[in-house]
Amino acid sequence: MNAQSCLAELRRIRDVVFATVDADGKPRARIIDIMLAEPSRLIFCTARGKRFYQELTARPEVAVTGMNDRWQSIRLTGRAARLSEAEQRAWIDRIFEANPAMNDVHPGDARYILEAFAIDRGELEFFDLGRSPIVRESFAFGGCVSEIRGFKIVDGCIGCDTCAGLCPQQAIDAGTPYAIRQANCLHCGLCFENCPVDAIIRREAV
Amino acid sequence: MNAQSCLAELRRIRDVVFATVDADGKPRARIIDIMLAEPSRLIFCTARGKRFYQELTARPEVAVTGMNDRWQSIRLTGRAARLSEAEQRAWIDRIFEANPAMNDVHPGDARYILEAFAIDRGELEFFDLGRSPIVRESFAFGGCVSEIRGFKIVDGCIGCDTCAGLCPQQAIDAGTPYAIRQANCLHCGLCFENCPVDAIIRREAV
Numbered sequence: 001m002n003a004q005s006c007l008a009e010l011r012r013i014r015d016v017v018f019a020t021v022d023a024d025g026k027p028r029a030r031i032i033d034i035m036l037a038e039p040s041r042l043i044f045c046t047a048r049g050k051r052f053y054q055e056l057t058a059r060p061e062v063a064v065t066g067m068n069d070r071w072q073s074i075r076l077t078g079r080a081a082r083l084s085e086a087e088q089r090a091w092i093d094r095i096f097e098a099n100p101a102m103n104d105v106h107p108g109d110a111r112y113i114l115e116a117f118a119i120d121r122g123e124l125e126f127f128d129l130g131r132s133p134i135v136r137e138s139f140a141f142g143g144c145v146s147e148i149r150g151f152k153i154v155d156g157c158i159g160c161d162t163c164a165g166l167c168p169q170q171a172i173d174a175g176t177p178y179a180i181r182q183a184n185c186l187h188c189g190l191c192f193e194n195c196p197v198d199a200i201i202r203r204e205a206v
Numbered sequence: 207m208n209a210q211s212c213l214a215e216l217r218r219i220r221d222v223v224f225a226t227v228d229a230d231g232k233p234r235a236r237i238i239d240i241m242l243a244e245p246s247r248l249i250f251c252t253a254r255g256k257r258f259y260q261e262l263t264a265r266p267e268v269a270v271t272g273m274n275d276r277w278q279s280i281r282l283t284g285r286a287a288r289l290s291e292a293e294q295r296a297w298i299d300r301i302f303e304a305n306p307a308m309n310d311v312h313p314g315d316a317r318y319i320l321e322a323f324a325i326d327r328g329e330l331e332f333f334d335l336g337r338s339p340i341v342r343e344s345f346a347f348g349g350c351v352s353e354i355r356g357f358k359i360v361d362g363c364i365g366c367d368t369c370a371g372l373c374p375q376q377a378i379d380a381g382t383p384y385a386i387r388q389a390n391c392l393h394c395g396l397c398f399e400n401c402p403v404d405a406i407i408r409r410e411a412v
Contacts, residue, residue: 015273065237110372189253
């Protein structure tokens with residue numbers, strides 16, 4: 001996987017969830033279709049009358065999540081920007097051409113109450129719960145950098161093997177120090193809680 | 207539909223998206239399983255090491271969204287509360303009994319890094335995009351009241367029929383004043399934008 005294939009997979013899943021933060025600071029979410037995927041951006045649309053439109057206009061941060069039928073999920077956090085006024089009608093026409101079922105909901109000129117937005121920067125996480133051990137990978141696009149999460153084992157490790165024995169995904173390898181295979185880590189925290197010498201720390205704390 | 211059947215349907219969909227707000231005020235979302243549905247609450251769990259756990263502890267508001275294979279979606283906004291310390295292990299055992307595939311991810315005692323939460327109050331919206339016109343219904347549970355959204359036509363209506371002619375779902379009936387069938391309204395705003403006498407207003411503004 002890479003950022004481009006994650007974006008393409010969100011388009012294949014198509015009906016994904018878009019989360020925003022409302023004026024009261026509370027989370028809001030709804031099903032939205034990914035209408036077009038380009039190599040480094042996603043295009044979607046919504047109607048000017050909707051709360052979602054108002055929320056996007058006030059706070060452009062979105063979290064987009066979808067899962068396919070193989071238990072693989074993609075999580076995107078990024079920013080949504082309204083496409084330029086001059087190009088709005090052309091974008092809506094392109095969206096309807098690529099997604100003809102949209103005509104059932106917005107027949108004829110009713111399509112122009114919709115406005116097109118792009119997500120052209122963000123972070124992505126691919127998470128495959130259908131494999132054992134699980135697999136996760138992080139990517140970024142549009143100049144963003146992936147945030148570091150999870151746990152790591154540092155030099156204080158005494159090699160007691162407690163963490164490796166507890167890990168539900170058997171994702172910890174012996175060594176000096178022991179090491180967590182980040183691609184297979186659930187981020188559950190079981191090793192972190194049980195290290196007798198506190199040699200397991202949150203990665204983002206470093 | 208009613209609140210109870212919406213909660214039961216979220217359990218049937220099972221893999222739904224939970225949105226939260228992080229410490230920076232940004233939206234975060236991930237796939238979470240609904241583990242148990244009771245008549246007026248949902249039970250889920252997450253691991254103590256996860257960001258999601260930290261976010262829930264800091265800000266309990268969640269937005270939960272799922273869609274079934276008939277294009278019907280359920281949106282819940284509510285609050286998640288950690289179940290009591292004394293009952294945690296019993297809840298995790300009950301969750302694993304009802305969802306045996308959980309053992310593949312958290313075998314043996316690794317299950318106890320998970321903690322159980324309940325959503326016992328919130329608002330619900332059922333939205334059926336598989337019917338024409340679309341159908342939406344709102345409910346609440348645990349003592350919450352459904353928020354009023356969308357648009358309404360008020361006394362200034364001159365009966366010009368503009369709104370009814372434009373509505374993409376044909377959800378506006380003639381009368382004095384004209385009336386929007388709320389159960390069939392997309393909330394797209396096309397009538398609102400085009401009423402020549404500004405007799406269409408946002409419902410929550412009243």
